[in-house]
Amino acid sequence: MSVKLHIPGVCDLTTQNKTPFPLNQWYVAALSTELADQPLARTLLNHAVVLFRDASGKVSALEDRCCHRALPLSSGTLDGGGIRCGYHGMLYDGSGQCIEVPGQDVIPRRAKVKSFFVEEKDGLVWIWFGQDEQTEPVSSAPDYPVHSSGDYIWGGGVYHYRAPYQLIHDNLLDLSHLGYVHLRTIGGDPGTHMNADMKTTADGDCVRVVRHMRDSTPPPTYVAAYPFKEKIDRWQEIEFLPSHLKIWTGGVNAGTEDLDNPDRGGFHMRGFHGVTPETETSAHYIWTIATNPQTDPEGTLKKVVDQTALTFEEDKVVIENQYQNMLKFGDQPMVSIHVDAGANQARRIIEKLRTQAE
Ligand code: FES
Ligand SMILES: [Fe+2]
DSSP states (O other): OOOOOOOBTTBOOGGGOOOSSOOSEEEEEEEGGGOSSSOEEEEETTEEEEEEEOTTSOEEEEESSOTTTOOOGGGSEEETTEEEOTTTOOEEOTTSBEEEBTTBSSOOTTOBOOEEOEEEETTEEEEEEOSSTTOOOSSOOOOOGGGTSTTOEEEEEEEEESSOHHHHHHHHHOGGGHHHHOTTTTOOOHHHHHTOEEEEEEETTEEEEEEEEEEEOOOHHHHHHSOOOSOEEEEEEEEEETTEEEEEEEEEETTSSOTTOTTOOSEEEEEEEEEEEEETTEEEEEEEEEEOOSSOHHHHHHHHHHHHHHHHHHHHHHHHHHHHHHHHHOSOOOOOOGGGHHHHHHHHHHHHHHHHTO
């Protein structure tokens, strides 16, 4: 089966009467660690948003535009539990209501800015984008217990992509590229990756891709983090949802454990990948990596996070390069091969969700 890749800037998307992104979804706005004592400006799904914590630590998200003379609120300061505009000092609370106009007793009735629904959970800040601005969330934000269970330690980062968000989905759903792009870190023999046992299933808006690679040489990151003896059996379990992916990879000494057993031992890397569109042609990639060190937790975590960052920088180079070439060559057919099954399934889901939002 093939799928038509709708690539912003390459294909004409204007006739389809669809939203650019799936709506009625929770998207990742930030890592919790990004919000301390400064406002954070971030454009999310074409909305310029300012995120900040109030005095109690609760996260708020407002439209990043002062209602007085339109300065970005993100260039102001956090003050008294709210955010104070950096031009004439109007103070807003977390709901977007202006609560102080310096030198004026009466606050104009329309002195407020739009607010967004946000939830902070498990070290992630989620923001809801509904069908329209008034649409309330239909569920609470997703849980990600890997961050809060005591079984793993984790770190992460945020990358900005000059490429459409779906190219990041494609990349994460097709890990056969590890053998070509990530030889220095989590790669390994390209033949092993391209010939992995692979199973792709879809359930509702979720796609799962499971890959097993037995009796393979452990890649550099694995050797650096875990005392493997020789060959290993590797697993890669990818779970795609419209706003984020979870990828659980790891390895055990070859022939020692059942790879289908979720309680398997060995070395684990559990990746969280928030893929949040900035615009049609750019995206935020908000990622974390969790691992289960056997010894030296801090040292091992540092190695795993540093190597993951390097890995994702390699992906960013490839994906931005790919998009530039798509722009250069225009709307031409693309051939699918066996490794694309999961990515093509995810594209069908995004297409359907964009249609539902009509
Ligand atoms: S522009 Fe914000 S207070 Fe004037
Ligand atoms: Fe990659």
